[in-house]
Amino acid sequence: MSEFLPAEHYLPHAAxxxxxxxxxxxxxxxxxxxxxVSAEGILAPFLNAQGELPAWFGVxxxxxxxxxxxxxxxxxxxxRPPRPGMLLxxxxxRCQHASFAAGSxxxxxxxxxxxxxxxxxxxxxxxxxxxxxxxxxxxTWQPDEDEFTQLVxxxx
Numbered sequence: 541m542s543e544f545l546p547a548e549h550y551l552p553h554a555a556x557x558x559x560x561x562x563x564x565x566x567x568x569x570x571x572x573x574x575x576x577v578s579a580e581g582i583l584a585p586f587l588n589a590q591g592e593l594p595a596w597f598g599v600x601x602x603x604x605x606x607x608x609x610x611x612x613x614x615x616x617x618x619x620r621p622p623r624p625g626m627l628l629x630x631x632x633x634r635c636q637h638a639s640f641a642a643g644s645x646x647x648x649x650x651x652x653x654x655x656x657x658x659x660x661x662x663x664x665x666x667x668x669x670x671x672x673x674x675x676x677x678x679x680t681w682q683p684d685e686d687e688f689t690q691l692v693x694x695x696x
Contacts, residue, residue, distance in 0.1 A: 547573055550611030551604060552622045556585050559597065560604045560648065563612070569652040571609035575601065577644045591642030595635035598646075598674040602664030603627045605648045606680055610660075625682040628659075633676030635666075644668045650678075658682050 544563035551558055560573040561582055577583055577593045587593055611622030640646060646666050653661040659681055666674040683691065 544612070547604070547608050550608040550615065550622055552607075552611070552624045555582060558582060558604070559586075559601050560608060563608055564647075566609055566612045570650060571605050571612070572647065572649045573605045573608055574648065575646050577640050577642055577646065579642070587642070588639065590639075592639035594639050595637060595674065598635055598640070598666050599627075599630055599633050599676065599678070601646065601648055601666065602650060602662075602674075602676065603678055603680070605650045605664065606660070606662050606678060609650060609652075610680075610682065623682055623685075624688060625680050628679040628681050631677040631679070633674070635674040637673065640666075640668070640673070653677070658684070 544566065547560040547563050548554065548558045550563070559582065560575045562574040564574055565572040575583060577587070579587060579591055583593055586597060607625055610625060614622055646668060648664065648666050650662045650664045653663060659679070661677065661679050663677050664675065665672055
């Protein structure tokens with residue numbers, strides 16, 4: 541039995557925008573989540589006609605694994621709900637295929653490279669049956685409450 545709750549518990553948003561299912565491991569500098577490409581699973585709304593998930597979703601799946609890592613740490617150390625984070629950019633995201641095949645279980649691992657109060661940089665990778673299929677470096681920003689309120693209430 542896992543010591544972790546489902547991934548959605550650590551993220552500040554809900555279905556259908558949660559793209560990772562299981563939390564397998566989290567420690568000080570890394571996290572490992574899983575999701576299965578299945579018409580019966582959480583990825584169902586995003587699958588193509590062949591039941592495959594377009595490879596560009598891998599960026600968001602890696603980002604959500606970072607979010608799970610951050611949310612878990614927030615709950616452990618500050619006892620407050622997960623805060624929204626923003627993907628600032630990705631560097632070198634590469635995927636071996638145009639899509640993730642139906643029935644594939646994606647193992648998503650992230651490793652913290654650098655973090656200060658709000659900015660983080662992470663290496664991420666997606667494997668299927670132990671084979672590396674996608675990887676990249678993502679940079680994130682986690683605004684404080686005031687900054688987030690300013691962003692969502694901004695009018696132009």
